[in-house]
Amino acid sequence: MTLGPDFFRPLxxxxxxxxxxxSRWYEQRKYALTMASLTRPRYRHVxxxxxxxxxxxxxxxxxxxxxxxxxxxxxxxxQAGDRVRTWPNVTVHEGQVPADWPVGRxxxxxxxxxxxxxxxxxxxLLVERAHDSLEPGGELVLAHWRHxxxxxxxxxxxxxxxxxxxxxLRALAEHLEEDFRLDVxxxxxxxxQSVAAREGLC
Numbered sequence: 001m002t003l004g005p006d007f008f009r010p011l012x013x014x015x016x017x018x019x020x021x022x023s024r025w026y027e028q029r030k031y032a033l034t035m036a037s038l039t040r041p042r043y044r045h046v047x048x049x050x051x052x053x054x055x056x057x058x059x060x061x062x063x064x065x066x067x068x069x070x071x072x073x074x075x076x077x078x079q080a081g082d083r084v085r086t087w088p089n090v091t092v093h094e095g096q097v098p099a100d101w102p103v104g105r106x107x108x109x110x111x112x113x114x115x116x117x118x119x120x121x122x123x124x125l126l127v128e129r130a131h132d133s134l135e136p137g138g139e140l141v142l143a144h145w146r147h148x149x150x151x152x153x154x155x156x157x158x159x160x161x162x163x164x165x166x167x168x169l170r171a172l173a174e175h176l177e178e179d180f181r182l183d184v185x186x187x188x189x190x191x192x193q194s195v196a197a198r199e200g201l202c
Contacts, residue, residue: 002119002153004096005072012075019113021055030180034112034143035059037173037184039195043108047133049097050114054080060110061087068102070095098125107138115144115159116152123154123162131168134187140169143182156181 011018021027034056043064051057051069053076061067067090071077077092084090095102098118109130118126130140142163144156160183163169170192175182186192196202 002122003117003151007117007151008073008076012073016075016079017053019052021053026179027055030143030182031056031059033175033182034110034141035063037141037175037182038063038108039139039172039184039198040107043139045104045106046108046110047102047106048110048112049095050112050117051080051092052076052113054083054092056110056112057090057092058083058087060108061090064108065089067091068093070097070100070102072096098122098129101129101133104133105135105138106133107135108141109134109138110141112141112143113145115142115162116149116154116156118159119153123159127162127166130163131166131187136187137190138187139172140185140187141182142185143180145180146178 046060046064046067048057048060048067049070051071057069057080061084069080069090069092071080072094077094081092115123115126134140142160144159146156148155160181163185168187169185170188171183172186172192173184
């Protein structure tokens with residue numbers, strides 16, 4: 001990761017939840033929109049790198065059979081592990097992407113507030129690894145803050161454009177606001193299907 005442990009460690013040392021993920025209404029609303037954007041009621045195997053303190057992780061736990069959550073910071077991992085301790089389907093491990101990547105295939109990969117920490121080379125590798133780890137028809141969720149942060153090497157629109165440009169990924173859903181953008185992509189083939197089409201409504 002372009003911004004690695006040395007960037008995050010001081011943030012968590014000052015405040016165990018430096019972005020107020022567990023308390024701020026902005027985050028609660030964004031997580032609700034993220035979960036509502038998922039096009040399937042349940043998933044078999046989910047990967048969430050950069051899980052931080054595990055707020056979104058807990059939401060995802062209720063929608064899947066297995067969930068692998070990673071974070072590079074031990075303070076964040078400890079909080080995430082405590083938050084999901086009653087969910088036996090969730091595993092929280094140390095890891096940073098794109099240098100590390102788990103073995104296996106996923107039908108959902110969630111990249112929430114992580115892509116703008118990467119420079120161009122790392123972002124390109126993240127796109128490839130996320131795509132390659134998806135099952136055919138698997139989903140990829142991207143959610144990122146759109147305001148400029150001088151310390152970050154990337155920004156939301158560039159991150160989402162890099163994924164959208166991949167020939168093996170197609171859009172299923174998108175949500176754009178001044179503050180953040182949210183996209184759901186699917187690995188093709190097969191051709192993307194809307195929720196209504198899957199249920200024979202159109």
